[in-house]
Amino acid sequence: MVTKHKIMNINQLxxxxTLAPSGHNTQPWKFSADGNIVRIYPDFQRSLPVVDPDNHALYISLGCALENLVISAKQDGLTSSVDYFPxxxxxECIRVTLADENTQKEQELFKAIxxxxxxxxxxxxxxxSSADVDKLLQANVSDSVSVKTFDTEEKEAEPVIKLVKEASRIQFSDRQFVEELISWIRFSKNEVQAKRDGLSAKVMGFPYIPRWLGRIILKTxxxxxxxxxxxEKQIRSSSHLILFISKKNNKQHWADTGRAFQRTALRAASLGIAHAHLNMPCEVESVREKLSTHLGLSPDEQPLLLIRMGYAAEVPRSQRRPLDEVLVNGEGK
Ligand SMILES: Cc1cc2nc3c(=O)[nH]c(=O)nc-3n(C[C@H](O)[C@H](O)[C@H](O)COP(=O)(O)O)c2cc1C
Incomplete structure (x- = not known):
């Protein structure tokens, strides 16, 4: 049984x-709370048809949100039983049933959310340090996901760097990719405050400018x-690359890839380690195939997230939509 006090905390969970990462900060999720059950729904209005045509990144983002929920529930003494797309x-949803049972808190991960x-x-x-690299790798406890690391100074990283560059060139030569990216950039402070989603100029390291100017700059x-x-410069300034490989190419494994990545990112944050995505070779299908071949992966295995890790000063924080925009009532929508 979940006590009334704990149920009141469900909105907090x-x-x-919602503090989880998502591709282009689309926040492609909705939630409902119904007694001790939380449901996480994909919001396909917020999909990215060009960069993510099969929605694998959308389901990874749901997995990141799910992991934050599970870690936060543990902090409140609640265990989570997860049913994927029951x-x-x-x-369609991920259903989380919370129970008031003795459970081990994950204090460090929780504090890093x-x-x-x-x-x-x-x-x-x-x-x-290699001890901290081990801690990052140990954060992944999923049987559905394997992880490979590359020291950016070792020669094993070079073919991966080459594929990042190849995929980046392909993406930025694709008008549709650039248009989709522009549609999710929030160029001005007004846009950031009105939408509270997407990629704000400040977060990306640029000043606020009018949209018309942003469009011209991005296109030229x-x-x-x-x-x-x-x-390439960003990679060479980083210590390691970490690649997350989904052992199967289906929705549950994609969500589990998100969970594994989120735990690793939280562990990194708790150690003062910065991270960023360099998913280009995972997003461009022809390059993903080359990466799989290079790594000798089986046809089922999909390299889906490539992350660089290292040390850097904090940057401005990205926004989230308020709870009432993502919360739907009771069962269903
Ligand atoms: C599945 C997924 C794919 C992402 N792909 C990229 C990417 O290709 N490039 C990038 O710079 N950030 C990428 N991100 C990071 C998001 O843009 C970021 O999580 C979002 O803007 C929210 O910001 P935050 O992580 O600082 O909270 C990705 C995140 C997820 C979960």
Whole structure:
């Protein structure tokens, strides 16, 4: 049984879930709370058809939110039993049943939930100790996901860096990719405050400017070769790359990839380690195939997230929509 006091905290758990990362900060989720059951729904209005045509990144984002919820519930002494996309629901969802049972808190991960952030700045080239790399790897407890690390100074990283650059060039040569990206950039302070989603200029390291100017700059200044060179510089300023490989190509495994990534990102934040995505070679299908072949993966295994890790000063925080925009009442919607 879940006590009344704990049920009152469920909105707080959902609030923590919404602090999760999501592709382009689309926040592609809705939640409902019904007694001791929380449901997480995909919000396909917030999908990214160009960069994520099969929605794998959307389900990874749901997994990140789910992991935040589960860790926060533990902090309140609640265990979570997770059913992925169960039959009999009026809409597709991940169903979390909370129970008031003795459970081990994950204090460090919990405390890192509001601290974690994607940090796209140049890092300071300091190396992560092998003891801390081990701690990052141990954060993944999922059987559905495997993880590979690359020291950016070792030669094993070079083919991966090459594929990041190749995919970056492909993406920035694709008008539809650039248009989709622009549609999720919040160029001005007004846009940031009105929408509370997407990629704010400040978070990306640019000043606020009018949208018309932002469009021109992105379409003229963001050249494919320049973007590829910038990605390489970012990698070389980082200590390690971490690649998350989903052992199967289906929704549950994608969500589990999100859970594994989120735990690793939270562990990193708790150790003062910065991270950012360099998913380009995972997003461009032809390059993803090359990456899989290079790593000798089986046809089922999908390399879905490539993350750089290292040390950098904090950057401005990205926004989230308020709870009443993501909360739907009771069962179904
Ligand atoms: C599945 C997924 C894919 C992402 N892909 C990228 C990416 O390709 N490039 C990037 O800079 N950030 C990427 N991000 C990071 C998001 O843009 C970031 O989480 C979002 O803007 C919210 O900011 P925060 O992580 O600082 O809270 C991705 C995040 C997720 C969960």
């Amino acid at each position: 959902i609030n923590h879930a 039959e009999g629901e009026s809409e 509001p601290v974690r952030q994607s940090n796209r700045s140049m890092y300071d080239e300091r190396k992560i 200044v963001a050249k494919p070769s320049g973007e590829a060179a910038r990605a």
